[in-house]
Amino acid sequence: MKYRSAFDIIGPVMIGPSSSHTAGAARIGRIARTLFEKQPNKAVISLYGSFAKTYKGHGTDLALVAGLLDFDTFDERIPNSLEIAEMVGMEVVFREEKAVPEHPNTVKINLSDDDSEIEIIGISIGGGTIEITEINSFKLKLSGDPAILVIHRDRYGIVSSVTTVLSQYKINIGHMEVSRKEKGEMAIMVIEVDQKIEDDVMNELKMLEDVKRVIRMVE
Secondary structure, eight states: OOOSSTHHHHOOSOSSSOIIIIIHHHHHHHHHHHHHTSOOSEEEEEEEHHHHHHHHHHTHHHHHHHHHTTOOTTOTTGGGHHHHHHHTTOEEEEEEOOSOOSSSEEEEEEEEOSSOEEEEEEEEEETTEEEEEEETTEEEEEOSSSEEEEEEEOOTTHHHHHHHHHHHTTOOEEEEEEEESSTTSEEEEEEEESSOOOHHHHHHHHTSTTEEEEEEEOO
């Protein structure tokens, strides 16, 4: 893996004993919250590999829930996140899974409320660096860098339409991929960029034909 800075190795400013088990977990939880776009009523958190074996001792459970509460890695409320989740009415269920994952620090998070639900799978690589590898069974790679997710119908010209809008606003693309389950059905476009995506860009993207949702990932 290519590191962008020394902070990718030594980890971010954080609360907790481990950058991979605490800071990384908090980032995964926060991205899941961002993708859900609101506070969930229920979170079912399935832990795999090293996460399943050590999550209580390393505070992984506290960090994941803190992320779901939209707390940053250095938030002093992280040690009390389970109590805070209960106070705000978010039910949290932890499951220790026996399946052997591709990466030892793997978590699956299912979020839901009365209107919607989402499932994401994330891995904590080390030094606070993470990747989201699945969203609702769509295979992808989302690192947590500034990015947008475009949920759209799989139609001819949609990729060109999205990149044309970004080009008009002089937004440089660092990484881009499209994931689909079946030809012609729904797909997800992941676009990591070098700068913040402003509201006017978001609004223009949302107006494109066959685009259903656009989600901005903000660190």
